[in-house]
Amino acid sequence: MTDLTGRRALVTGASSGLGRHFAQVLAAAGAEVTVAARRADALAETVALVAAQGGTAMPVALDVTDTASVAAACGGAAYDIVINNAGIALDGPALKMPEEDWSRVIDTDLSGVFRVAQATAARMVAEKRGGSIVNVASIVGLRVAGNLSAYAAAKAGVVQLSKALALEWARHAIRVNALCPGYIETPLNSAFFAGEAGQALIRRIPQRRLGQMADLDGPLLLLASDAGAYMTGTAIAVDGGHLVSSL
Numbered sequence: 001m002t003d004l005t006g007r008r009a010l011v012t013g014a015s016s017g018l019g020r021h022f023a024q025v026l027a028a029a030g031a032e033v034t035v036a037a038r039r040a041d042a043l044a045e046t047v048a049l050v051a052a053q054g055g056t057a058m059p060v061a062l063d064v065t066d067t068a069s070v071a072a073a074c075g076g077a078a079y080d081i082v083i084n085n086a087g088i089a090l091d092g093p094a095l096k097m098p099e100e101d102w103s104r105v106i107d108t109d110l111s112g113v114f115r116v117a118q119a120t121a122a123r124m125v126a127e128k129r130g131g132s133i134v135n136v137a138s139i140v141g142l143r144v145a146g147n148l149s150a151y152a153a154a155k156a157g158v159v160q161l162s163k164a165l166a167l168e169w170a171r172h173a174i175r176v177n178a179l180c181p182g183y184i185e186t187p188l189n190s191a192f193f194a195g196e197a198g199q200a201l202i203r204r205i206p207q208r209r210l211g212q213m214a215d216l217d218g219p220l221l222l223l224a225s226d227a228g229a230y231m232t233g234t235a236i237a238v239d240g241g242h243l244v245s246s247l
């Protein structure tokens, strides 16, 4: 039921971390994957990784903060599956956060999801083909953490946006869901988690471990494929129980 043969998928933010991994997972399930981000060299590495496992991936330049770039990247092809994964996290105390940082996070993490969802859904509607949109939010969109006000607000917005779009687009057979990862180890954050602060954080996760990227494979495929055909407007947390940590 999670076979994606014949499906076309777009993964934003596929030049590193979770997005690169998601591209590999979707390709391994049979999808033809378009990988999108700003850094062409890093995207080429993702394409090579997918090809090395026998899959098909094509790169496309995309800046989710730029409407023209989104139109160019999303207008050419109709996708069955869209993984809105591109995102940034700028941390720091709210009292000291420059408005520019606030705006950058909201523009990338929330407005960027809206732009890509709108552009890709327009094609799905025009071609009457339906589809599945998976918006990568975070457990920080469901509960808060210190010094992440803009990120938390943006990700909470992604959760609510996913529900609003699910409601509007169900009539077009488009499903929209939010995937809310907890703390997942990636090449960019593994040094932090190896240190004292990172280890203290891990002790607060009920399962006492970080998530690995592979922990997201099942939930991703569930939402992206026909296995989740009756699921829309949901927010699935994948967090080792972090959201239910003891008060």
Ligand SMILES: NC(=O)c1ccc[n+]([C@@H]2O[C@H](COP(=O)([O-])OP(=O)(O)OC[C@H]3O[C@@H](n4cnc5c(N)ncnc54)[C@H](OP(=O)(O)O)[C@@H]3O)[C@@H](O)[C@H]2O)c1
Pocket: 012, 013, 014, 015, 016, 017, 018, 019, 036, 037, 038, 039, 040, 042, 062, 063, 064, 065, 085, 086, 087, 088, 089, 108, 136, 137, 138, 139, 180, 181, 182, 183, 184, 185, 186, 188, 189
């Ligand atoms: N890792 C975690 O523990 C965790 C937990 C919860 C949620 N998440 C979410 O998962 C997603 C991926 O996180 P990650 O840890 O894999 O981070 P990452 O390694 O920093 O990857 C972020 C990706 O987003 C892309 N990106 C950033 N700004 C962009 C823009 N303006 N236009 C297009 N692409 C842009 C980057 O590509 P370019 O720089 O090449 O454009 C990169 O491919 C994010 O939405 C993040 O909030 C991560």
